[in-house]
Amino acid sequence: MRGVTLDVKRxxxxxxxxxxxxxxxxxxxxxxxxxxxxxxxxTVDGILLHGAQNINLVRQEIGMVxxxxxxxxxxxxxxxxxxxxxxxxxxxxxEARKISMDLLKKVGIPEKINAxxxxxxxxxxxxxxxxxxxxxxxxxxxxxxxxxxxxxEMIKEVLDVMxxxxxxxxxxxxxxxxxxxxxxxxxxxxxxxxxxxxxxGPPNVVFTHPSQERTKxxxxxxxxx
Amino acid sequence: MFSRRKSESPEFKVPExxxxxEAGVGYHIxxxxxxxxxxAGLIAILSITKPDPYxxxxxxxxxxxxxxxxxxxxxxxxxxxxxxxGGLGRLSTNKLINLVTTLYVELVRGIPxxxxxxxxxxxxxxxxxxxxxxTHISFLANYEANAIFLAIFGFVFxxxxxxxxxxxxxIQSIPKGQMEAARSLGMSYFQAMRHVILPQAIxxxxxxxxxxxxxxxxxxxxxxxxxxxxxxxxxREFMAANFDPLQVWTMIALLYLxxxxxxxxxxxxxxxxxxxxx
Numbered sequence: 001m002r003g004v005t006l007d008v009k010r011x012x013x014x015x016x017x018x019x020x021x022x023x024x025x026x027x028x029x030x031x032x033x034x035x036x037x038x039x040x041x042x043t044v045d046g047i048l049l050h051g052a053q054n055i056n057l058v059r060q061e062i063g064m065v066x067x068x069x070x071x072x073x074x075x076x077x078x079x080x081x082x083x084x085x086x087x088x089x090x091x092x093x094x095e096a097r098k099i100s101m102d103l104l105k106k107v108g109i110p111e112k113i114n115a116x117x118x119x120x121x122x123x124x125x126x127x128x129x130x131x132x133x134x135x136x137x138x139x140x141x142x143x144x145x146x147x148x149x150x151x152x153e154m155i156k157e158v159l160d161v162m163x164x165x166x167x168x169x170x171x172x173x174x175x176x177x178x179x180x181x182x183x184x185x186x187x188x189x190x191x192x193x194x195x196x197x198x199x200x201g202p203p204n205v206v207f208t209h210p211s212q213e214r215t216k217x218x219x220x221x222x223x224x225x
Numbered sequence: 226m227f228s229r230r231k232s233e234s235p236e237f238k239v240p241e242x243x244x245x246x247e248a249g250v251g252y253h254i255x256x257x258x259x260x261x262x263x264x265a266g267l268i269a270i271l272s273i274t275k276p277d278p279y280x281x282x283x284x285x286x287x288x289x290x291x292x293x294x295x296x297x298x299x300x301x302x303x304x305x306x307x308x309x310x311g312g313l314g315r316l317s318t319n320k321l322i323n324l325v326t327t328l329y330v331e332l333v334r335g336i337p338x339x340x341x342x343x344x345x346x347x348x349x350x351x352x353x354x355x356x357x358x359x360t361h362i363s364f365l366a367n368y369e370a371n372a373i374f375l376a377i378f379g380f381v382f383x384x385x386x387x388x389x390x391x392x393x394x395x396i397q398s399i400p401k402g403q404m405e406a407a408r409s410l411g412m413s414y415f416q417a418m419r420h421v422i423l424p425q426a427i428x429x430x431x432x433x434x435x436x437x438x439x440x441x442x443x444x445x446x447x448x449x450x451x452x453x454x455x456x457x458x459x460x461r462e463f464m465a466a467n468f469d470p471l472q473v474w475t476m477i478a479l480l481y482l483x484x485x486x487x488x489x490x491x492x493x494x495x496x497x498x499x500x501x502x503x
Contacts, residue, residue, distance in 0.1 A: 034405055060411035070406035074425045083420055084410035129406075136410060 001026055001037070002195040008140075010045075013172045015182040015203075018192035019218060024175045027192070028142050031173065032062045045139050060088055063133030067145040069125040071117040077104070077128050078113040081135050089136060096135075103131040107161050123154025127161055134165075141165065143174040179223060183207060191215045258490055264483045271476065278469055282460075282476045289459030290480065296373065296455065297442045300380035304441075305434070307381055308388025313418070315393045326389065333386035338379075339447050345379040346370055346451040376448045384441060388434070395430035396422060428499050435492030439485050446481070456480060 001023040008014050016024045029035040031042060033055050042049040047058055072080050081100035085091045091099070104110045107127040112120050120128070126146055133141060143162065147155045159181045166172055166185040176182065182189055182203055189206040191199045191214075199212045207223065210216045271279040314326030333341070350370040357365025399422050407417035449458035460477040464470060 056411050056413050064409040068402050070402035072421050088411040
């Protein structure tokens with residue numbers, strides 16, 4: 001990445017688009033320090049990340065959803081949701097169970113509580129992953145190409161959950177190629193290329209009247225199909 | 226022994242396959258257990274039909290069996306801990322820890338186990354005594370080697386290095402995303418290791434660790450070189466008095482065989498029980 005400056009307001013939904021290798025995922029992963037950066041600073045909800053004595057405390061407030069779901073394969077869906085609640089947030093088993101059940105209902109798969117990740121479909125796994133991140137009551141949710149590894153028929157169920165989340169006012173930073181979702185849910189689109197932010201603005205501006213040449217080229221390749 | 230295929234969870238029924246009989250459901254006897262029975266039976270037949278020398282041999286060496294089993298089990302339990310620490314050390318980003326554990330592994334893997342055991346038993350006490358004399362600490366200067374203690378220590382020290390590599394490879398085989406997800410939820414490195422990585426790594430590690438147990442069981446015979454009265458040593462003592470190489474060593478071999486075959490079945494059983502669907 002080369003000189004990126006970004007502000008995200010509380011409750012804002014920001015979708016980052018761009019060609020592969022543009023640094024979108026890297027930027028996202030810097031926010032919760034999964035990637036290290038050489039210079040500059042990141043502040044999340046007033047906490048300066050670089051000087052954060054305990055990165056673990058900060059990460060509790062940041063929820064992350066991965067392209068490859070990364071559910072804990074040796075645990076049931078319910079245990080996946082409860083684990084961090086119990087050992088990080090120190091909630092009681094009953095409290096954690098209740099919160100987990102509510103979240104599973106919210107993402108639409110309450111019947112899967114005792115299944116193992118390998119026994120549910122990709123779309124269901126990703127919804128569990130979203131529930132798992134939400135279980136920690138984060139202040140901001142990061143999505144790293146959440147639907148890129150899904151078969152087409154399962155993309156909608158995940159995007160619907162993300163839409164609901166956006167409508168509820170969750171602060172979201174999403175890296176995605178799903179332009180339909182971006183148009184419908186985003187407050188702001190950010191176009192990145194070669195490690196820099198080329199352009200940003202509301203979806204109806206960026207998608208229909210992009211000001212930069214590179215943006216136009218990228219969008220013409222994506223929006224045609 | 227009997228085994229039963231774990232049934233699938235209720236919500237995972239596929240309608241088209243409802244009428245197809247599930248393979249392996251119900252009880253079936255694992256064929257390999259018959260080998261254990263066979264060898265044990267052979268020992269029994271030899272002892273009963275020809276008590277002299279076979280039953281005499283068994284009686285003479287039976288305390289050696291106890292020593293063999295004791296050394297193997299104690300060393301095994303301890304070396305698992307060493308392996309876990311060593312494996313984590315080899316993966317550590319701390320340069321000093323990484324250097325120390327890497328040197329340890331390279332050193333140990335470069336010297337034959339027998340030489341190491343002999344070194345601990347004969348050379349190590351000399352160093353301790355000289356150190357004691359130089360520093361005038363009497364309990365060091367008068368140090369006498371305890372055979373069993375040093376033998377166990379020697380096995381743990383040597384096998385611990387191999388176990389470290391097994392643990393390291395097992396931990397590294399877990400996809401990076403698992404650690405990333407755990408850390409993203411706010412878990413510390415050690416919490417992630419304990420609750421997410423190691424439980425999954427255990428299932429990968431179990432087969433090679435099981436093999437190490439059986440290898441250790443056989444390598445325990447090396448303590449016969451450092452004056453420990455294990456099964457092999459007792460066999461040699463009997464031979465020295467009775468000059469019966471064929472009968473003695475055949476019986477000793479059968480005794481080791483029944484132990485290793487039995488252990489292999491246990492290891493296999495544990496592997497099957499902890500198998501995880503991916």
